[in-house]
């Protein structure tokens with residue numbers, strides 16, 4: 352089988368509509384039907400497969416959304432539906448499963464926000480991942496984020512898959528923090544995998560997108576039909592940018608993963624040197640056996656540090672030269688965020704760090720000078 356980079360560049364060759372090596376940005380929202388009346392077949396008589404890729408109206412499909420799904424299917428090991436954001440994808444997942452109870456743990460605050468909308472609208476019951484699962488019934492959901500936002504530490508997918516399946520529930524895994532080839536949640540029993548493609552797949556901090564991946568073509572079909580009415584297909588321009596980004600995705604993720612491991616190792620090995628640095632969180636520092644088994648392709652490039660005082664966490668980003676103080680992660684530029692600015696669930700001493708593609712030596716030097724600074 353071809354390697355990831357080869358697939359990212361050639362899996363969509365068959366979808367080309369013009370000879371251009373780079374396919375155009377398509378802005379049309381609507382597509383002319385055939386002039387030959389014999390080609391005109393009512394929707395009730397067109398096959399599922401035809402509906403998944405036919406061009407009628409861009410809320411259903413457009414050339415670059417179909418292309419994005421084709422490219423992503425090559426590397427994600429399942430059937431892919433793309434969305435206008437990661438949260439649109441999570442909303443679609445909950446809409447599809449419509450669970451009575453959702454087991455959800457630590458993780459991105461936005462996913463909790465969506466779960467809370469379902470609780471408000473139709474009384475979705477929410478429990479924690481470590482609560483008693485005996486309340487879970489057939490068709491309910493266990494939602495696991497691993498590695499988890501913001502710490503970048505890993506949870507055991509198989510453990511939660513087994514616990515969910517014992518109750519007839521499904522396991523959804525948000526794998527945004529460790530996309531392929533870092534980990535494959537399907538190997539450990541995930542039923543549905545989610546990615547915020549805004550992060551590593553997009554990689555340039557210039558697009559929003561989300562992805563759901565399923566092994567079951569019937570699930571893809573239902574997700575596709577739901578997306579038509581939710582109105583959450585990825586837009587034209589964003590999908591063009593996503594396809595552009597996917598060509599270089601493997602180069603970026605491997606470099607970001609390697610650099611993050613180096614930076615984390617440096618900080619953790621030298622923690623005693625920096626009185627302001629109190630803790631480093633990252634999957635590479637976990638010793639549980641499942642971590643290495645699950646993250647076979649490398650650790651996620653985002654991690655967190657804790658500093659001794661909230662005031663230091665607030666000030667430290669402004670001392671850095673090569674890290675923008677901004678939310679989000681996964682882009683080519685390294686970012687740091689005083690996480691309390693956007694996430695109400697974390698300690699005010701926490702800083703989240705997303706490693707980009709700069710030279711890791713420069714990033715270490717930069718962090719070193721900011722951590723050595725005498726904060727008043």
Ligand SMILES: Cc1ncc(COP(=O)(O)O)c(C=O)c1O
Nearest residue numbers: 436437438459500527547549560
């Ligand atoms: C783990 C995780 N899942 C989902 C999302 C939501 O993605 P988006 O911002 O593309 O809606 C984020 C965003 O930061 C995230 O970190």
